[in-house]
Each structure stands twice: as C-alpha cells, then as structure tokens.
Amino acid sequence: MSSTAHAPLTSCALHAHHGGQLGVYEHQAASTHCTMRFSVFTPPGEGPFPTVFWLSGLTCTEDNFTTKAGAYKRAAALGLMIVAPDTSPRGPDVPDDPEQAYDFGLGAGFYVDATQEPWSAHYQMQSYITQDLLNIVLASFACDPKRIGIMGHSMGGHGALTLGLKNPALYKSLSAFAPIVAPSQVPWGQKALGGYLGDDRAQWAAYDACALITAAGDRASFPPILIDQGCADDFLTEQLKPELFEDACRGAQQDLTLRMHDGYDHSYFFIASFIDDHLDHHAAILKAL
Amino acid sequence: MSSTAHAPLTSCALHAHHGGQLGVYEHQAASTHCTMRFSVFTPPGEGPFPTVFWLSGLTCTEDNFTTKAGAYKRAAALGLMIVAPDTSPRGPDVPDDPEQAYDFGLGAGFYVDATQEPWSAHYQMQSYITQDLLNIVLASFACDPKRIGIMGHSMGGHGALTLGLKNPALYKSLSAFAPIVAPSQVPWGQKALGGYLGDDRAQWAAYDACALITAAGDRASFPPILIDQGCADDFLTEQLKPELFEDACRGAQQDLTLRMHDGYDHSYFFIASFIDDHLDHHAAILKAL
Numbered sequence: 001m002s003s004t005a006h007a008p009l010t011s012c013a014l015h016a017h018h019g020g021q022l023g024v025y026e027h028q029a030a031s032t033h034c035t036m037r038f039s040v041f042t043p044p045g046e047g048p049f050p051t052v053f054w055l056s057g058l059t060c061t062e063d064n065f066t067t068k069a070g071a072y073k074r075a076a077a078l079g080l081m082i083v084a085p086d087t088s089p090r091g092p093d094v095p096d097d098p099e100q101a102y103d104f105g106l107g108a109g110f111y112v113d114a115t116q117e118p119w120s121a122h123y124q125m126q127s128y129i130t131q132d133l134l135n136i137v138l139a140s141f142a143c144d145p146k147r148i149g150i151m152g153h154s155m156g157g158h159g160a161l162t163l164g165l166k167n168p169a170l171y172k173s174l175s176a177f178a179p180i181v182a183p184s185q186v187p188w189g190q191k192a193l194g195g196y197l198g199d200d201r202a203q204w205a206a207y208d209a210c211a212l213i214t215a216a217g218d219r220a221s222f223p224p225i226l227i228d229q230g231c232a233d234d235f236l237t238e239q240l241k242p243e244l245f246e247d248a249c250r251g252a253q254q255d256l257t258l259r260m261h262d263g264y265d266h267s268y269f270f271i272a273s274f275i276d277d278h279l280d281h282h283a284a285i286l287k288a289l
Numbered sequence: 290m291s292s293t294a295h296a297p298l299t300s301c302a303l304h305a306h307h308g309g310q311l312g313v314y315e316h317q318a319a320s321t322h323c324t325m326r327f328s329v330f331t332p333p334g335e336g337p338f339p340t341v342f343w344l345s346g347l348t349c350t351e352d353n354f355t356t357k358a359g360a361y362k363r364a365a366a367l368g369l370m371i372v373a374p375d376t377s378p379r380g381p382d383v384p385d386d387p388e389q390a391y392d393f394g395l396g397a398g399f400y401v402d403a404t405q406e407p408w409s410a411h412y413q414m415q416s417y418i419t420q421d422l423l424n425i426v427l428a429s430f431a432c433d434p435k436r437i438g439i440m441g442h443s444m445g446g447h448g449a450l451t452l453g454l455k456n457p458a459l460y461k462s463l464s465a466f467a468p469i470v471a472p473s474q475v476p477w478g479q480k481a482l483g484g485y486l487g488d489d490r491a492q493w494a495a496y497d498a499c500a501l502i503t504a505a506g507d508r509a510s511f512p513p514i515l516i517d518q519g520c521a522d523d524f525l526t527e528q529l530k531p532e533l534f535e536d537a538c539r540g541a542q543q544d545l546t547l548r549m550h551d552g553y554d555h556s557y558f559f560i561a562s563f564i565d566d567h568l569d570h571h572a573a574i575l576k577a578l
Contacts, residue, residue: 015553015554015556015558015559016519016521016550016551016552016553016554016558016559016562017558017559017561017562018561018562019562022558067356067357067557068356068357070359070362070561072561073359073561073562073565230305232305261305262305263305264304264305265304265305267304268356269304269305269306269311270304270305270306272306272307272359272361272362273305273306273307273308273362276362
C-alpha cells in the first residue's frame with residue numbers, strides 16, 4: 001500500500017488475516033466532502049488481484065462486513081481482494097435525518113448522488129463508490145482494474161445492482177444478498193429517493209435496479225447475477241420483493257440466479273452462510289477475463 | 290431446545306446459520322446470582338452432538354465469538370455444537386472494578402470462584418461454566434455429555450486450560466488462542482487473582498495453567514493441547530508468555546502443540562484465521578471417543 005499525490009490515505013488498523021492482510025483506512029473524499037473510511041482485504045501472494053467491492057446495508061459502517069461476514073478465508077483461497085466502504089458520509093458537518101431515523105441520513109446513503117438540500121453537499125455516495133473509492137483503491141492497492149466486481153446486502157444490494165448495471169465496463173461481476181430491488185415501489189426506497197432526489201420520480205429510475213433492467217428491453221447483456229434471499233427475512237414482503245426483479249430479468253432475458261433460503265433472516269449470519277458462494281461466483285467470472 | 294424445571298431458559302435470538310441454528314439465551318444462574326447470557330450453535334442433523342465450549346477474553350461478552358470468529362461453517366461440517374458464554378456476571382447488583390478497568394470486574398471474571406468481598410457474591414465463573422452452564426446445556430440442547438471439549442482466547446484461554454486441566458473427566462479436548470498461561474506471574478493475572486482470591490498465593494495455583502501442569506509431575510496425561518499464538522500480539526511478552534507453558538508441558542511430558550504465527554495479533558482476525566484448525570483438533574478427539 002502506498003499513498004499518492006491524488007489521495008493521501010491514513011491507515012487506521014492492520015491485521016494479518018488468513019495469510020493475507022486486512023486494513024482499515026481513512027481518506028478525504030472529494031465527492032462527499034468528508035473523511036471516509038473503508039476496509040481492504042489483500043489476499044496472500046502477488047497482485048494485481050481481482051477485486052470485489054462490498055456495499056453494506058442500513059445502519060452499517062465498513063466494520064460490519066469486515067468483522068462479521070466470514071468472507072476472508074475463501075477470499076484468500078481464491079486470491080480475491082475485497083473492499084468494504086462505509087454506507088454514508090460522516091462527520092460534524094454532515095446532516096442527519098431530523099428524526100435520526102435508521103433509514104435516512106447517516107448510515108443510509110443509499111448509494112445515490114443527492115440533488116436536494118441539505119443532502120447534496122455530502123450525500124454523493126454513487127460518485128464516492130464509483131470514483132473516489134475506486135481511484136484510491138487503484139492507486140494504493142494491487143487491484144486489477146480490469147477484473148472488478150461488486151456485491152452488497154439490502155441497501156447495499158441495491159447499491160451493487162444499480163451501480164453494477166450502470167457501469168458494466170467497470171463492474172464485471174454482480175451479486176447481492178436480500179437487495180432492495182425496486183426502491184421506487186417500497187417504503188425504504190421511496191423515503192430515500194424522495195429525500196435525496198426530490199419528488200420527480202423520473203429522477204429515481206437511475207437508482208432502481210428493476211427500472212434499469214427493464215430499460216434494457218428484451219436483450220439485457222449484463223453479467224449473470226446471483227441473489228440470495230432468506231425466506232424468514234422480516235423485510236422480504238414489504239421492502240425487498242425479489243419477485244419484482246425476477247420478473248424484470250425474465251422480461252429482459254437477463255441471466256439471474258435467485259435462491260430463496262428457508263429459515264434464513266436478514267442478518268450477517270445469513271450473509272456468512274452463503275458468502276463463499278458469492279465469492280466463487282465473482283471469482284469464476286473475474287478470473288476468466 | 291426445551292426448558293426444564295431446573296433451569297428456565299429464555300431465547301433472545303434465533304438465526305438459521307450454515308444449515309444449523311444459532312441461538313442466544315438467558316437464564317438465572319445459581320452460582321453467579323444473576324442473569325447470564327450465552328450462545329449455542331447447533332449443527333444440522335440429529336444429535337447428540339460433540340460439543341465445544343468457547344471462553345472469551347477480557348472485555349468480551351457472548352457476542353464476540355458468536356459474530357466474529359467465523360467458526361460455524363466448519364462446526365456445521367464437522368457436526369460440532371459450540372457454546373459461548375459471557376465472561377463475567379452482569380446486572381445492577383454486580384460490582385465492577387472501582388476504576389472500571391477493563392481487566393477486572395465486569396467482562397473480566399477470569400473463570401475463578403472469588404473468595405473476597407465484594408466479588409464473591411457474584412464472581413463465581415468457574416462454578417458457572419462447569420456447573421450451571423453445563424447443566425442447562427445438557428438439559429436443553431442435544432449435547433453429548435461424553436464428548437465435550439473446551440477452548441478459549443486470552444483470559445478465556447486461561448479459563449479453558451485451567452478448567453480443562455482440573456476437570457479431565459468432563460472436558461476431553463483442549464485448545465487455546467493466545468492464552469494467559471501463568472496468571473500468577475503476569476500483571477493481568479496478579480491483579481485478578483489477588484483481587485478475587487486475596488493475597489495468599491497458595492490459593493492462586495488452582496487457577497494457573499502452568500502450576501496445574503507442573504503439579505502433574507513428569508507424567509501428565511491430559512489430552513493433547515493445541516495453542517496458537519500470534520507473534521505480533523501486543524500482550525505476548527508481558528502477559529502471555531507461552532514459553533512458560535511450553536516449559537511446564539515439557540517437564541510434565543504433556544503433549545502440547547504450540548504454533549507461533551508471524552505477523553498475527555491478539556484480535557478476532559487472528560482467531561478467525563485459525564479457528565478451523567481448533568475445531569478439527571476437537572472433532573478428531575471427541576469423535577474418536
């Protein structure tokens with residue numbers, strides 16, 4: 001890891017882990033105008049490594065995936081680098097939901113570029129993930145720019161799908177756990193998109209995975225998508241609605257594997273139970289490039 | 290899981306996990322005179338299951354191992370049940386270190402039965418682990434009483450070694466990560482044993498793994514012990530001193546595998562990196578019984 005003139009990087013923690021190295025870093029991000037934090041797992045061996053970005057869900061920071069997902073043993077075996085950023089801007093200047101709700105503001109950036117005051121000054125998470133974070137990872141770590149994938153959970157599954165579908169030349173592999181697939185149609189998404197983007201629903205479509213797939217007509221050519229969903233997930237029927245994405249993919253002839261798991265909930269215990277399959281999915285695609 | 294007349298058990302959380310089930314439970318413990326919390330991972334399949342108890346280190350609760358160790362995938366594959374309790378009594382009546390230090394009082398029970406006021410009323414963690422917790426697990430879960438092992442980290446490595454060495458008919462397999470092996474000789478242990486047991490060092494020997502091994506003379510017959518230790522552990526030279534345990538085992542002709550790992554620290558990232566080897570160690574012994 002080295003710093004560059006573009007992007008000074010502060011190392012907050014370094015741990016040997018599964019034969020590789022896990023680090024937590026901070027940097028000043030141009031898009032969000034604040035200090036952002038992320039973790040990087042570097043597998044053993046020589047890079048450049050195929051790299052998967054993980055986007056977390058509501059209330060999370062970079063720490064949840066890093067400590068709870070149990071991803072790094074398989075990542076080490078596969079030679080995958082994994083980058084896990086925070087879920088929103090942070091800091092004394094960053095506004096939060098007036099009611100400090102868990103589903104808007106801090107911890108709930110929804111991976112959009114906000115256009116509405118007071119959010120637009122800092123809540124630029126789409127640009128942060130696809131530009132600032134990407135660039136500092138490329139500049140500072142042994143990441144192979146041609147072999148990058150993206151995955152996430154819940155709000156972060158929404159982020160992974162939307163950013164992946166909009167940037168197919170950048171993200172070559174896609175997967176999600178219990179994603180919000182149709183934010184325009186569910187309460188979490190309607191609150192977030194309405195707040196960050198305003199009432200004009202035409203602006204929401206760029207941040208709606210179902211809308212993005214449907215816009216591809218009947219000949220979508222995105223990489224095959226893997227989604228795992230727990231059947232005992234408390235948010236399944238009101239907020240997640242994977243059947244909407246299944247329908248959209250069917251209409252667009254998009255390759256989707258949607259696995260429904262009896263008994264599994266929305267927690268990191270669910271993620272940890274199936275994360276190895278996602279890493280295998282990404283590695284199979286990225287290593288074949 | 291069923292409750293019994295002896296020990297009402299409250300389920301706080303249940304998660305499907307790696308094909309098995311992870312639960313967090315509370316019960317009123319006779320030894321500690323307070324509500325105690327622990328987690329149980331039940332592997333898929335039919336019991337009774339060989340079972341390993343995990344004892345955590347300073348500042349931890351039952352949650353640290355449960356969420357961070359990444360142990361349950363291998364446990365599921367091996368058919369091992371894993372029980373992870375809290376590290377001290379808790380509650381409004383339970384006294385803490387007057388200075389709220391991290392290394393005494395709450396979160397720092399040291400797996401001893403305290404004899405000194407005001408600690409003796411609640412700090413009875415040896416009895417809690419070997420009696421209350423054991424009995425409620427046997428009564429409520431599909432635990433095979435003839436195939437039980439014990440392992441732990443740091444203070445919990447001390448707990449696993451001392452309780453294991455004192456109760457060989459109960460605990461048939463032993464291992465530890467970065468354990469405190471000679472509490473009588475290091476600051477953490479001297480503070481804890483002095484506080485809980487008083488100044489008579491003769492009382493400390495029953496809670497000192499090196500002393501217990503040495504007391505076996507030159508013909509120790511404990512099960513083979515596996516210890517992993519990180520070389521970049523900040524506590525290695527002052528508090529842990531694995532070489533003292535290595536010397537004691539050599540003198541007692543006790544089978545010990547002590548593995549020193551370059552670059553690894555004291556964190557759960559270290560534990561997660563090698564936990565599968567410990568589960569394999571326990572399974573090999575317990576499943577051969």
